[in-house]
Amino acid sequence: MEKKLPTIKEIARRLNISASTVSRALHDHPSIGLRTKMAVKKLAAELNYEPNQTAIFFKQRKTFTIGLVLPNLREEFFSAAINGIEDVALDHKYIVLIGQSHNDLAREQKLVETMKNHRVDGIIASISSSTTHIEHFEQMKNYDIPVVFFDRVPDAKDIHSVSCNLYDSSVEAVEWLFNNGHKRIAYLQGPATLNMKNERLDGYVEAHKKHKLPVDESLIVSTDLSVEGTRKAIDALLLLKKRPTAILSFNDYVTLDAIQYARQKKLVINKDLCFVSYANVPVTQYVEYPPLASVEQFPYDQGVSATELLFRLIDKKLAGQESPYENIVLKSELIIR
Amino acid sequence: MEKKLPTIKEIARRLNISASTVSRALHDHPSIGLRTKMAVKKLAAELNYEPNQTAIFFKQRKTFTIGLVLPNLREEFFSAAINGIEDVALDHKYIVLIGQSHNDLAREQKLVETMKNHRVDGIIASISSSTTHIEHFEQMKNYDIPVVFFDRVPDAKDIHSVSCNLYDSSVEAVEWLFNNGHKRIAYLQGPATLNMKNERLDGYVEAHKKHKLPVDESLIVSTDLSVEGTRKAIDALLLLKKRPTAILSFNDYVTLDAIQYARQKKLVINKDLCFVSYANVPVTQYVEYPPLASVEQFPYDQGVSATELLFRLIDKKLAGQESPYENIVLKSELIIR
DNA sequence: CATTTTTCCGCAATCGTTTGTTCATTTATT
DNA sequence: AATAAATGAACAAACGATTGCGGAAAAATG
Incomplete structure (x- = not known):
């Protein structure tokens, strides 16, 4: 044989x-x-x-492989980002090792560990929602493996990152709702770990400030992104004496769950209750009552940008140079249906 | 440094x-x-x-890496399959190299080539819709890299594969429509490359046979899976003097496009026109008019099964033994809403 | 023709780990 | 006490490719 x-x-x-x-x-x-x-x-x-590439990898101390750590692949946001990452990687004759954390910190740590053992030349990561610390990523410095975070970026200094500016578009989104006659706008936020840098909320508050309206704390609710969590949050809003007429919602997936639930509760979407959301994922095209607007976060571009940054870091490293920490912020865009 | x-x-x-x-x-x-x-x-x-794993890989002639070649990651079917593959792989201390062909033969070939260069220990693949031959996969025999196809399996002998039995559930699906009063049922099939082993059609024909009904060729139309292609196919059906009252449709994604288009054409779904489909992807939960039924193909299980088969092949190879060609067929299940 | 320069190629080390073989030392056996 | 057996560790080769250095043969020069 x-x-x-x-x-x-x-x-x-x-x-x-x-x-x-x-x-x-x-x-x-x-x-x-x-x-x-x-x-x-x-x-x-x-x-x-x-x-024999394995011999070359060994000799050159390079594997032409980058590791990608993601919460999951189910969300179209991430699969779109992968397209960007893969395209750039292939251009550089690199290949991509993909691992899903499934929003579990332990699994994320294990993935990073495995990738380190495989001696990837660099890592791109979007942290899980249960990631409370990033020691496992910081460890990579000891191995000279650069790490670039994208989209779900931990709130830490001394990291490289690519993300979207959600502040401006959040202001814009809420103002758009104000301008369309809404007075009480709720904010359905994600889990605390993903809110450390809470641009959405900051934008939400800023829009109120600009319109000289007070922010009602009872209109700010949270979900852990599960169907159940989202329903509870919606319940809380519906129990209010003065219900909101619109909700700014963490992302499209949450929004779909929320809309489904609100309809069960006999609310008429876009009449009793409007939604504005984030991500602008294509599946919303097929649903009967999609969010009125959604903030496009350009996952493909984020992927491209993160990968390009990573390659710059790898090149610098090979040249023996230090790289300053880069935090690239891309524009987002409010897409109105 | x-x-x-x-x-x-x-x-x-x-x-x-x-x-x-x-x-x-x-x-x-x-x-x-x-x-x-x-x-x-x-x-x-x-x-x-x-x-240093790279040294070990080199010495042991093993990389503890499997390559996965898929049409895309966007479809939830594939991301679910990945979950199965990843779980089994991690259990074996393996890691997964993922590449998307984007239904492009050239890219698929390039991916296989790259994975070969990275000396993956085995490959799992679901072929692209433009894959007219599988020489690039057959080449892998020369490198002792076992290949397991799943779901989209080429029509060739001397391959290993895991797929779902769609014949039985296709018969069942069409009979279910007959039993619900439908007399004229169309079949919207996929591109020719994916129909080489046309179980869906065979089941469709068989159901007609069992009910002693003739098969009307004009009710069988094709789409290349693009939105445009699907619309044209639906147009063809709507132009018929005797329109169908139900459509058996290639998969849920195609079905969503078809439904959207039919609604534009002012048809009332589930009254003027019913749909039964394949894949049973979760997003259909959110849409207003989902297919009435869909054939669940258990992507996670297919992924698990394919990976387990691959590991058996790898083990056999290392033991210097030949493996007979295995073609595992899993059951599918008609899920009625 | 003698010397310098150029052209072309081999030697040997290296990357980090594994593994078959050998060899010295200790311990057990009669 | 002499010999046999068991133990513990070193040596060296190997995996496949790359690369600095040195050196022989060929060509160019005076």
């Missing part, structure tokens, strides 16, 4: 020359004569020689 | 013993005395020693 693949040594043996000569010939090294170079290339082609 | 990580050699040097002793000590080799074993382990722990 186990046919063994042709190696440089094999070529060298057959041509009665040394392995180093074969290696140089294949790399068009100037110090190899045309005659032998041709002979080597000819035989290499005949034997269908292909360099 | 480039701090260098502790190696076995380093430990050996510090303890004034040989590298081989260190290696054996760390592996609890019986021929190492307790005294030195302890010393080695102690120092290894202090230095935070971790074996």
Whole structure:
């Protein structure tokens, strides 16, 4: 069985020359004569020689692999981001190792560990909702593995990140609702771990400030992103004496759950209750009552940007240079249906 | 910069013993005395020693990596399958290299090539809709890299595969429609490359046979899975003098497009026109007019099954044994809403 | 023709780990 | 006490490719 693949040594043996000569010939090294170079290339082609990458990885201390740690692949947001990441990676002749944390810190840690063992050249990550600390990522500094966070960026300094500016579009979203006659706008926020840098809320507050309206704390509710959590949050809002007429909601998935539940409660969407959301995922096209507007976060572009940043870091590292911490912020855009 | 990580050699040097002793000590080799074993382990722990996997990969001719080639990650079907694959892989201490073909043959070939270069221990693939031949996969035999196809399985012999039996549930689906009073049932099929083994159609025909009804060829239309393609197919059906009252549709995504279009055309879904489909993806929960029924194809289980098969093949290969071609067929299930 | 320069290629080390073999020392056996 | 057996550890090769250095043969120079 186990046919063994042709190696440089094999070529060298057959041509009665040394392995180093074969290696140089294949790399068009100037110090190899045309005659032998041709002979080597000819035989290499005949034997269908292909360099053993694992040997090269080992020797070069590079694996041409980047690790990608994500909460999940189910959300179209992340699969779109992967497209961006994969495209850039393939351009650089890199390949992507993907792992899902399923929003579990322990699994996220294990993934990072495994990727470190596989000696990935760099890591791109969007943290899980249960990620309360990022030691496992910080550890990577000891291994000279650069880490770039995107979208779900931990609230820490000394990190590299790519994310969307959600503040401006949050202001815009809430103002848009005000301008459409809404007076009481609720904010359905995500779990605390994802709110450390709470741009959505800041924007929500700022819009109220601009319109000289007070912020009613009882209109701010939270969900852990589960269906149940979202329902409870909606329940809380519906129990209020003065109900909101619109909800700014953490993301489209939460919004879909919320809308479904509100309809069960016999509310008429876009009449009794309006939704504005984040992510602008394509599936909302198919639903009967989608959010009125959604903040596009350009996952593909975030992916591209994060990967490009990572490659810059890798290059710097190889050149032995330090890189300053970069925190790239992309624009988001309120898409009104 | 480039701090260098502790190696076995380093430990050996510090303890004034040989590298081989260190290696054996760390592996609890019986021929190492307790005294030195302890010393080695102690120092290894202090230095935070971790074996260099790339060196091991190289030496062992194993990378503990499996390649996964998919049409895309957007479809929840595939991301669910990945969950199954990832779970089994992690159990075996393997990691997954994911690549999307985006239904492009050239890209699929490139991915397979790249994965081969990375010396993956095995490949799991669901072919793209433009994959007209599978030479690139067959090539892998020359490199002793086993390939397991799942779900979208090419129509070829001498392959390993895992797929769902869609024949039985297709019969069941069409009979269910007959039993609900439908007389004219259309079949909206996918592109030719994915229909080589056309179980859906065979089931559709069989159901007609069982009910002693003729199959009207004009009721069988095709889509390339694009929105446009689906619309054209629906147009063709709507132009018929005797329109169908129900459509058996290739999958849920196509169905959502079809339903959206039919509604634009002022048809009342589930009255003028009913849909039964395949995949049973969760997003259909959120839409106003989902297909009445959908064939669940258990992507997670397919993923698990394919991965387990792959590991059996890898083990056999390492043991130097031949493996017979296995084509595992899982049950599917018609889910009625 | 003698010397310098250029051209071309081989030697050997290296990356970090594993493993078959050998060898010295200690312990057990008669 | 002499020999046999068991123990513990070192040596060296190997995996496949790369690369600095040195050196022989060929070409160019005076």
